[in-house]
Amino acid sequence: MNLKTALVWVATCAVLTLFLLGTAGISMVSMPGKTHKGPLPPLTPEEKRLSDRLHEHVLVLAGQIGERNLANYHGLEDAAQYVGDRLREYGLKVNEQSVLIEGRTVVNLEGVLQGKGAPDEIVIIGAHYDSAPGTPGANDNATGVAALLELARSFAAVQPERTLRFVAFTNEEPPHFQGGTMGSMIYARRCRERGEKIVAMLSLETMGCFSDQRGSQQYPAPLARFYPDTGNFIAFVGNFQSRDIVRRAIGTFRKNTRFPSEGVAAPETLPGIGWSDQWSFWQVGYPGIMITDTAPFRYPHYHQPSDTPEKVDYDKLSRVVTGLNHVVAELVRQ
Template sequence: MFPASILTVVAVVVALAPLPSAARDAVGPESTSVNRAISRDRLHRHVQVLAGDIGERNAWRPQSLRRAEEYIRSVWTEQGHNVAAHAYTINNETWTNLEIVFPGTGLASQIVLVGAHYDSVQGGPGANDNATGVAAVLELGRCLAGHKPRRTIKLVAFVNEEPPNFWTRDMGSDVYARAARARDDDIRAMLSIETIGYYSDTPGSQHYPPFLGWFYPDRANFIAFISNLSSRALLRRAVTAFRGASDFPLESLAAPAFVPGVGWSDQLSFWFAGYPAIMVTDTALYRYPWYHTAQDTPDKIDYDRFTAVTQGLCGAISALADADEL
């Protein structure tokens, strides 16, 4: 990393994190339209099915990836949703993004999109990365049921985030984002739910890219909201919305995409398409010892804190969809 790049990162961190206490105090109450409790047991069940029963699921294990697809479809269908399948082809293999929609009322053309990738890295069952993200998005479908948002809310399960498709045009999220841009969809907010299940109160359990540790806690007991520089306005609104819905510890960062970790998920595809997007994450490899290994198993997840984060996300997403401005 060049010195100028370091200075850019430091300047961004100083400007954005943490949000001042006044911003926390000014947050309004959680939307009263969403009051369904997130079930710890259901989150645990989703992670167990995806990472325990199905296990490794990716381009090298296409049958397992399709089992995961069918499981996601079945859960959302059981919740009463119509599940749209957006298929595309790579080398004669067909892959599918899955989507459910909560139509907006007053601002229906504006979209709040929440997504998580359902594949896992080669050689890993992918409990934290990213069965936790998928489980959260599945249960958001239940939590938001019956809510009539002002803006349209879309929940999407993306395929093919991991290698060999990572950072290519074959990522499921990239295919989706390019199609959305071609339709001129008005996506006002995209939240990528990426690896959100591991927490620790041990001093020194949280690590960072160079220099960021000067500004952030050394205990891995928080959830992080991360954006590129052009998505800073969305980041601030999302932080405010989450803090209005939950007292779970939250840290935020806006930084250039070249900072290691900032662009490591599906939000990158939406940045490339010109949409504002953030990543919601426990910071993955910066705290999780079993990241991208065969030991990324369901028993490693802190289900109590994972549940609390998902509950906060439900309230935050509702607040973003109903906000006067976005």
């Protein structure tokens, strides 16, 4: 970085800091309801069963299959097969969007529940099933896929007002990240080309690391001023254009779920804000948010070979998924 570029970067950061600390900044971090504080209630019997099922999904994806990407193509194929089989097993109609990349076919998998009241209005629940090179990807992102599958199981027998899609994306990780070969970018562009009305997209991303230790949570500057330094919460993250979805989602979560939660709607240029598949939907004008444990800002095994299934807190992930059931139910209402 040359001196001129460095000065521009410093000035930009300074302006952003002032903006975040002003009235507009408060509106970005101010969210409805109150986060849960204090001890967590005992798991219900259903939450315990859900915890076991989430564990099983992660064990298959990150334990049995392991690394899954174009460099480990058989793993990517096996993961796609597993996800598709589960969605069909739960009773969803599954569509495959196949594309040829680097001479190999990769697929986005779409499980569909047609809306009965407003079928043209679409809510998408998405998670990427590939893993970064060199890692089995337990937390990143077998946890997101496990949550996706269990939400699909929960809603499979429901006829929602809006159309509900559960989409497993390929190629989220580098070298495809935020590029034309990113699975969610391919999918979002097709949605736009078809003129589809996507009213909300939820990206489930790296959701299984929680800590009650002070100092366990980090942030890109200057967000530490507004948020706790204990990484025991689930985060709802969006850009400015998706602020209404962030507020609606976290408000519903807090109303129904005794689990810590934080929310932000910030510029997508801020590090971390656009670090998942919701970014692709933003690029074509759709609202989207990410639900995450904040990944590298908390999880020490992010993109490492040590991102293995035993690192995940399945009981707390179960609590989060239980809360997300209420969020999805709210979003698919007209």
